[in-house]
Amino acid sequence: MKYLLFVLFLLPLVVTSYELFILQNVNDPIKYIYTVTGVISTVLLFFSICLSMIRKWVNLIKYRKMIGLFGFFYAFLHFLNFTILDAQLDFSFIIKQSLDKPFIYIGMIAFFILLFMAITSKKNLFKKYNKYHKLIYFALILITIHFVMAQKSLTFIQFSYIILILAIGYFKLLQQIIKRNTI
Amino acid sequence: MYKLTKKDWEISENEVTSKELFDNRRTFLKLGAASVIASGSIMEALAKEKMPIKNLKFTEDPNPNNLILNTYEQITSHNNFYEFTTNQRKVKDMAHTLNTKNWTIKVDGLVEKPMTLDFDDLLKKFALEERIYRFRCVEGWSMVVPWIGFELSKLIKYLKPLSSAKYIRFETLYDEQMFPDQKNKVFNAIDYPYVEGLRMDEAMNELTLMAVGLYGSSMPKQNGAPIRLIVPWKYGFKSIKSIAKISFTDKEPLNTWQKENPKEYGFYANVNPKVDHPRWSQARERVLGKFFKQNTLMFNGYEKQVAHLYKGMDLTKDF
Numbered sequence: 001m002k003y004l005l006f007v008l009f010l011l012p013l014v015v016t017s018y019e020l021f022i023l024q025n026v027n028d029p030i031k032y033i034y035t036v037t038g039v040i041s042t043v044l045l046f047f048s049i050c051l052s053m054i055r056k057w058v059n060l061i062k063y064r065k066m067i068g069l070f071g072f073f074y075a076f077l078h079f080l081n082f083t084i085l086d087a088q089l090d091f092s093f094i095i096k097q098s099l100d101k102p103f104i105y106i107g108m109i110a111f112f113i114l115l116f117m118a119i120t121s122k123k124n125l126f127k128k129y130n131k132y133h134k135l136i137y138f139a140l141i142l143i144t145i146h147f148v149m150a151q152k153s154l155t156f157i158q159f160s161y162i163i164l165i166l167a168i169g170y171f172k173l174l175q176q177i178i179k180r181n182t183i
Numbered sequence: 184m185y186k187l188t189k190k191d192w193e194i195s196e197n198e199v200t201s202k203e204l205f206d207n208r209r210t211f212l213k214l215g216a217a218s219v220i221a222s223g224s225i226m227e228a229l230a231k232e233k234m235p236i237k238n239l240k241f242t243e244d245p246n247p248n249n250l251i252l253n254t255y256e257q258i259t260s261h262n263n264f265y266e267f268t269t270n271q272r273k274v275k276d277m278a279h280t281l282n283t284k285n286w287t288i289k290v291d292g293l294v295e296k297p298m299t300l301d302f303d304d305l306l307k308k309f310a311l312e313e314r315i316y317r318f319r320c321v322e323g324w325s326m327v328v329p330w331i332g333f334e335l336s337k338l339i340k341y342l343k344p345l346s347s348a349k350y351i352r353f354e355t356l357y358d359e360q361m362f363p364d365q366k367n368k369v370f371n372a373i374d375y376p377y378v379e380g381l382r383m384d385e386a387m388n389e390l391t392l393m394a395v396g397l398y399g400s401s402m403p404k405q406n407g408a409p410i411r412l413i414v415p416w417k418y419g420f421k422s423i424k425s426i427a428k429i430s431f432t433d434k435e436p437l438n439t440w441q442k443e444n445p446k447e448y449g450f451y452a453n454v455n456p457k458v459d460h461p462r463w464s465q466a467r468e469r470v471l472g473k474f475f476k477q478n479t480l481m482f483n484g485y486e487k488q489v490a491h492l493y494k495g496m497d498l499t500k501d502f
Binding site: 027028029030031085086088093097101102103104149150152153155156159 | 269272
């Protein structure tokens with residue numbers, strides 16, 4: 001199971017690299033990398049918080065760390081795309097954009113939360129910092145705002161994603177309330 | 184002293200192909216093709232480029248600035264045409280529902296005689312010329328396109344607007360059968376029909392083109408067939424596609440993107456590396472097909488030809 005998931009989560013990277021470097025059929029590589037890495041990262045991170053909701057049917061809880069780390073991995077590629085290809089390592093530009101533009105700093109804050117979580121996911125550090133891992137919910141809110149801001153106009157498909165995200169949020173909240181009341 | 188000056192894109196007389204040679208070009212090409220067909224490599228190269236068959240007669244642009252053209256494949260497979268979809272890669276496959284047969288353009292407003300123009304007549308009326316222009320999208324991508332068309336100023340002179348006309352307003356065709364997103368009433372990407380406008384002096388500028396084709400052949404549907412506007416010093420969204428209506432007015436037209444989001448899109452939409460979009464910088468651009476970015480030029484590189492139009496204006500406010 002572990003290896004199956006591993007291969008599954010690497011697949012988007014392999015397909016994207018194949019299109020970019022072998023087929024070379026992508027007109028706008030920077031935008032394409034943004035889209036692929038952004039989408040995969042978002043899906044994996046939301047999936048990681050849904051594991052407790054679907055454990056009755058499939059129990060993937062023990063792969064939560066791996067799924068979360070893969071989510072971070074794609075967010076990291078997203079970040080590298082911004083710093084290397086988009087900003088071409090112009091650090092004054094990166095810092096200025098990150099401080100000035102809500103679209104950029106919302107993404108940046110979310111990224112640094114993920115970075116913190118990735119670092120503290122090591123066993124010994126996790127013991128100390130796991131209570132801060134609740135920050136994932138804050139990061140997911142920021143990611144959603146970042147995703148909505150990236151759109152020039154919202155169409156049916158994007159509204160569907162937002163409704164799905166709200167539904168996940170609702171069920172997570174419900175789960176928390178039930179948990180609190182039963183203790 | 185009056186001096187006759189050549190425009191940047193005009194070629195000198197001795198470079199112009201004589202009429203006989205031009206008329207005989209098919210025979211000439213066939214001879215040439217026949218002689219290389221044995222080797223096959225050139226034919227293969229042509230096929231790889233997926234070049235269209237030229238069907239328009241036009242004077243060539245000598246490309247004095249040596250702009251590097253994007254391929255036909257790139258230009259025709261990366262399109263913003265929200266009437267079909269917001270997905271740039273899918274427009275090409277969806278655009279077949281656009282029917283350009285018997286296309287007409289309605290002309291009304293402050294004009295001597297409102298009328299309906301027939302597209303095929305326009306092609307006969309105005310000599311076509313090639314214009315190799317940079318094309319810069321507000322989303323940050325850009326390309327270089329060899330458009331074929333005629334100057335908008337020529338059409339305006341023919342239409343004879345009244346002196347009270349200060350602006351020209353364009354509309355894309357509204358037809359729910361041809362444009363799937365126009366059928367979406369609640370979740371449509373933008374309001375239709377798509378509207379754009381220019382100040383009259385911008386419209387009369389010699390760079391402003393009514394384009395009917397590219398790479399020597401009729402305009403592909405996904406690129407705005409049969410006729411579209413090209414305003415090379417402005418962001419791409421000003422270059423409205425599939426024009427079905429032209430009006431002359433004394434009020435600044437509210438263009439589609441300004442209506443959708445006035446904080447992010449203005450009426451002028453001049454390419455300006457110094458004025459950022461609220462979400463991203465406009466200082467650089469991604470040329471289609473390239474991994475890295477290049478600097479964006481003021482007025483997209485057409486500063487010499489158009490800067491005078493905006494003298495005294497604050498382009499951070501009139502963006």
